Each structure stands twice: as C-alpha cells, then as structure tokens.
Amino acid sequence: MLDSATTQVIAPVAPPPRSRRRARGARALISGLLALLLAGTALVAIETLVRPLPAPTVTRTLAASTIIPGKVPAVPWPESGQAALSVEGVGSLGRSGGSKPVPIASVTKVMTAYVILTEHPLDRGEQGPKLTVSAEQAAAYPAEQARGESLVPVVTGAVFTERQALQAVLLPSANNMARILAAWDAGSIEAFVAKMNDTAAALGMTNTHYTDPSGYDPGTVSTAVDQVILARKAMKLPAFAEIVAQKKATLPVAGTVRNYNSLVGRDGVVGIKTGSTDEAGGCLVFAAVVKVGGRKMTIVGAVLGQPGANTPVQLDRVFRATRPLLRAAAAAIAVHRVVRAGDQVATVRGPLRTGTTISAAQDLTVVGWPGMPVRLDVDIPAVPAQLPAGAEHGRISAVAGNGARVVTPLRTGVRLDPPSTWDRIRQYL
Template sequence: MPESATTHVTTATPPPPVRRRTASVWLLVTGLLVVLLAGAALVAIEPLHRPLPAPAVTRTLPASTVVPGAAPALPWPQAGQAALSVDGLGPLGTSGGNRPVPVASVAKVMTAYVILTAHPLDRGEQGPTLTVSAAQAAAYPRERARGESLVPVVAGAVFTERQALQAVLLPSANNMARILAAWDAGSVDAFVAKMNDTAAALGMTDTHYTDPAGLDPGTVSTAVDQVILARKAMELPAFAEIVAQKEATLPVAGTVRNYNSLVGRDGVVGIKTGSTDEAGGCLVFAAVATVAGRKVTVVGAVLGQPGADTPVQLDRVFRATRPLIRTAVAAIAEHPVVKAGEPVATVRGPLGAGTTLHAAQDVRVLGWPGMPVRLDVDVPPVPQRLPAGTETGRISAVAGEGAPVTVAIESGVRLEPPSTWDRIRRHR
C-alpha cells in the first residue's frame, strides 16, 4: 500500500452508563414504598393506641314485681272495724272503713305508752313507787257504783310503776289509769294533753283522747291508728312483758287476771281489751309465729263488736280475732321472686363481645301473695376481661316494708377483649 494512503479507524462511542440512574430509580421507588407501607402501618395500628371503651351494662330485670299467687282472703268481721299489719313487712289489710269510733279501755294502751316513755322500765324492773292519796281512795266506792272496771285501793297503798301498769293493762283498772295520770303529769287533764300530743307525733291522725281510761265515749280512734300505736308499744320491753302475763299479784287487790283470754293461744302475746255500750267489744292484739325459721309478729285491732254486755262483747271480739290471726299467719311464707340463673343484665363489650349477668341463686322474700317487691341491681364497672361465673354485683329485693334480701350476681359466658387483628380489621 502506498505511503500516502491514510487508514481511518472508526471507534464506536459507548452508550451513557445506566447503572447509576437505575439505582436511583429503585431507591426512589423503594423509598416511596417504605413511606407508603409506614403510613399504612400507622393507619393500621392507630386504633391500637385508642383506649377500649368500657363494656356497657344494660339492666333487664324489672324494677319491681309482686309475690306470686292470689292475695289472701281474710275473714274480716261482719261488723265494726279491723286492721292487720305484720311487723317488718307492713299492712295486710283493713275492713269497716276509717271513721273514728269509741275504743273503750283500748285507750289504756296509750296511757301505758306515755307512762313508759316518760318513766322507762327494763324487763323485770319495778321502777319508782306511787302512793294512793286519800281522795283517790275515797273515789273508789263511787267508781264502783258506776260499774267501772277497777282494782281495790286504800289510802296510803304503795304501788310500784310496774304494779300500777299491771293494774291498768290486765284487769283494765280505770281508777289506776287516773292515778297514774296524776302521778305523771300532775293532773288528769294535763296527762290527756300528753296523750293527744303523742298520738299526733305517731301519725294517729284519726285519734282523740278525752280521758286516760277510755270510759268516756269522746275518746275515739280507728283500727288503723290503734295498730300504729300497738306496734310502737310492743317495742317497749316492759310493756310487752306485762301484756303477755295471764295474771299478776297487786297490793290490796291480790291476784288479778288478764281480761285478754287469747293470751297464750294462737301465738297471742297481748295486748289490750276494751268494752262499753258505745264502743262494743274491742281488742288490740299481737301474735307471734315462726315462718321459714324467722319470727314474725302479726299486730291487729278489731273494734265495735256487738253485744249486750262485756262478757258477750269480748267473746265476740275474740271469735272475730282468732280466724284473722290464723289466716294471716298461714298466708305468710318465703317466696322466690327471682330464680337462680334468671338474667339480670346484659354486658356489651367493644366490637360486639358480650355476656349476660344472672342471679347466682334464688332471691327469696318473706311475705304473702300479691305483696309488692322492689328490685334493685348494683353492678360495679365491668372489666374488659371477665371469666365465666365471676361474681359481679348484687340483687336486692325488698318486700313491703321488709329488710333487703341480697343475692350475688354472676357472669355468664366469658367476656374477652377483642384481639389486635380484630381491632385493626374492624377499623380499616
């Protein structure tokens, strides 16, 4: 080849490098993915930072019910008034209206109550003494001529407070009621004012006293009011002790007997008889029985039983009273008002979890069919996790005026908080 000939060599230009650009793109995409995933993760776990709401409790047990069964049909007397009540439970019923009527020697219950509240006695205690004045002794023949119920007295005779109350409450001595009144208040009139003040304080709105013995027909009351008084009087130990006696030994008079011949029969433990032409035969009574292992006291009053004289009047009031006591006692029993396992409330947790609360055992109350019963439910805040059968609160049942009966509440199926996945899934 000639020297002048020139050889041209063409060199290809390499393409620009792409590795660094591709890496940058991948870094960008990866960064975006990381950001997106982090955001998604934050969105997903954000509900986990919120506190779970407390489980909601909804009561399903009614606020009240009644003792099941038909209400007792009481054999009320055909004439006069009557009322019955059960201590610790409340009124059982009334008959004959509520018009104030003469109550005869039943008034002496108030006389004894006023004396014992002013001069309290313990069981068996004799208390202070009182002396019969010459004037009080001189009145005895005139009182006897009027046919009053009395105990013999003489001037200077000394009675203890208990003996004087025995004379008033057992043989129903009018003269000793007046002697006690003057001893306590200075005069009979002042004592009668105390009787009426006490009646008003006790809520005996249809009662008015004009004498401490009940001989005056102006002394009037109702069966309902006398039951109020009888229940209060029986709370006084000395009163309850005296009216349960069949007899007592007194100065001058010797042994005296209780006019209330029902004492010791049908559970009767007192309280007081009364009889006049205006009042008829009257009786305020208390009877004790044991029901379901518990002592119950039935207190009642029967007024205005007809009769020509005291023996007939009292016989009729006793005959009217005994069926009332027996029927009342037979009607009282222990009754279930909420059954074991009966639902009391529902519990609803977050995200639909739930359980029920139920009575752990029967809720049983003492009472009679038809008696109203109040039902209360106390459930503390329920935790997120509650094993089955956990005690959770109490049911309280109150029959009439009775004391509350409480029973535990238990949970049903286990309550669990929602899982993490459920919380995330349900909030997407």
C-alpha cells in the first residue's frame, strides 16, 4: 500500500525520431517541382524566341473626307432663263432655271462643229480639205436672207477650206454654211442631224434633241447643263478652241467677218458661241481662263433664254448675265490646304508596346471653293519590324469634287525597332 503522501512522477515520453528518409523525399519533391517549373518556363521562353514576332499593325487616324472650310460662294444666277457653271478639272458650281429642254438657237452650231471636227480632225493652223458651194446651195441664199437668218454670202463654185467653213459657222454664225457643212460631211442634212443626236446621246446629253444643224428651227432644244457637257468636250479640240477665240476672220466672198461673241478677250473669255431667236431669246455658251495659285483654270458655262425684242438686245442681256457669273467663279476658286505637314495620318503598333506614328511629309493642297467635299485616300504599305525615324512610308492623296488627284508622301515618327531578346524573355519572368 502506497503512502498517501508520496506523489508518483511520470516522465514525458519523447516522440520517435523523424525518419531521415522522409525528409530527404520532401526535399527531392520540392526540388523536382522547382526544376519542372524552371524547365517549363525555359521551354516557353525558348518557344517564344523561336516563334516569329507578329507584324506591326496600322490604324488610320485621319478622317476619310473633309470639307473645304469657309463661306460657300454665292453665285449671281440670272433672274430668268437657265444657267450652269463648271470649273474644268474641279466640278460644278451649280445651275439655275430648272432642266426643261428649251430652244438654243445658234448655240446648236457647237455640236455641228464638234461633229465635223471629230469626223475630219484639224491641227492648229491647218486648213483641211476643201468644199465647193453648189448651185443649189447658192440659190437658197436669197430665201434664207429674206427670212432674216444669220448668213455669209456665197456664190456657185465658191471654195471654202474646212477651217474657213467652220469660221463662218462659229464667228458670224452662218446658218447657210452650217447646212453646207452638214451635207458635205453626211451627204444630207437629215443624215447629219442623226449624227448630232447620236453624239449627244453618247456624251450623256439626256435633255437634248437636234432637228437641224443651225439652230434656226425652234425644235432643236437642250439645257444649260447639257451644253456645258458639250462645251467642255469641244474645247479640247485644238482647232475648235483656236477658232472660237478669234475676234475676226477672212473668208471667201464675204471678206472679213467678226465674232458675235463680244466677250472674247474680256474677263479671260476664250470663246465659245452665241445664239438668239425669238423662241430662244439670248443664249451664250462660254469658256474663260483664269489663274489660280499659278495654275490656269478653265471656267465653262451656259446662259440660255435671256429676254429681248431683237438679237442686239438679247445678246446684250446674255452678256450682262454672264459677266457676274464669270467674276463670281473666278473669285470662288482658290488653293486650299486640307492636310498640313506633320498632321498624323496613322499609328503603328508593334509587339510588346513598340510603335511609331505616320504623318504627312508636306502640306496637301487642292483647288476648289468653300463647302466642296474633299476625299482623302491613304496608301500605307505593310510595315516592317524595323523602320528608321523620318522614313518615307506610303502616301496620302486628296481629290476635291471631280478634280485631279494630288499626292504627298508620308513619313514615320520615332524609330520603330523590334523588342529585344531580353524584353521578350522578361515578359515570362
């Protein structure tokens, strides 16, 4: 029996010693995992270095179009009749008076001359083939004169060169010579008129119909817009442009004849044709050359249906209506800067946040007037991985209205380099 005063002491039992084998296994496992992780990272890095870099991408930052700023020009259109105004190589300044076909009087002779010169072309100064006035054509002169037609005197057997015949048609506006030329070309007036209408259709003159080669017949009708279409084409023929710019000419039988278009030589006017009858009123198709920023620009227009009791009054009124149009057009046309040198056109983004900009190398200017739309086209070739700063790369072009395309080069901003090897590896660390 134990003594109640005696305390029993139990010694603590130490845990069994840890197995050295298990510790070594844990360390090996951790080392293995680290090795696998490092190996995987190395493989990814190696694969990244081997894999080709993506090509740089280009993002356009410039708008596809713009509007020439400023106040849209106010055109002083005539109070009556029709009018249309265009600037060659730029576009239309507008029209007035609607699009109903109306008689055009001797403006018809522009088509007559155009058909003759396309069938029988003449160089500048060239006289061309000869035509002889027949007895029947000469005999018609008294009756034509009695009707009050615009004529040149002719006699049986009179010989005209093609140029002289065209001068008679386009300067003193000879109806009889228009008929003589028509028969000379096509064999008959009817066959020639068919050619006139076929030509009008081919040119897109959808509101025009010819019934005679002179315009004396009021059944010959057109519009100001259609006559501007024809005038632009006719003025591209060297002989036509040369003849309508003359103030006078010397012809067989008639001697010296003068141009009815008294505006020639004033306000830059270089042609082209007047017309006047009771049905048509005063009519004029005109062309004028003005200088804009050192360049020569041609204004082409038509004014039809100006009132008056007779030819002198009708022509005076059509000239009065035309001169303000010419001056307004000349004042409206100017050179406008639509893109400045240094304006950013696009950004370039390469891999790993590399990049540069692409900007206009020079000012880009167009000829036009305020309110005119301008299309901006950008052509940037594929961007290589490396580009020096200020390198020419691509181009930008502008087209105002229906005008010619103007172009300027593009240049890079800061130097574009591919990412270094370390930058490529570092993204995985």
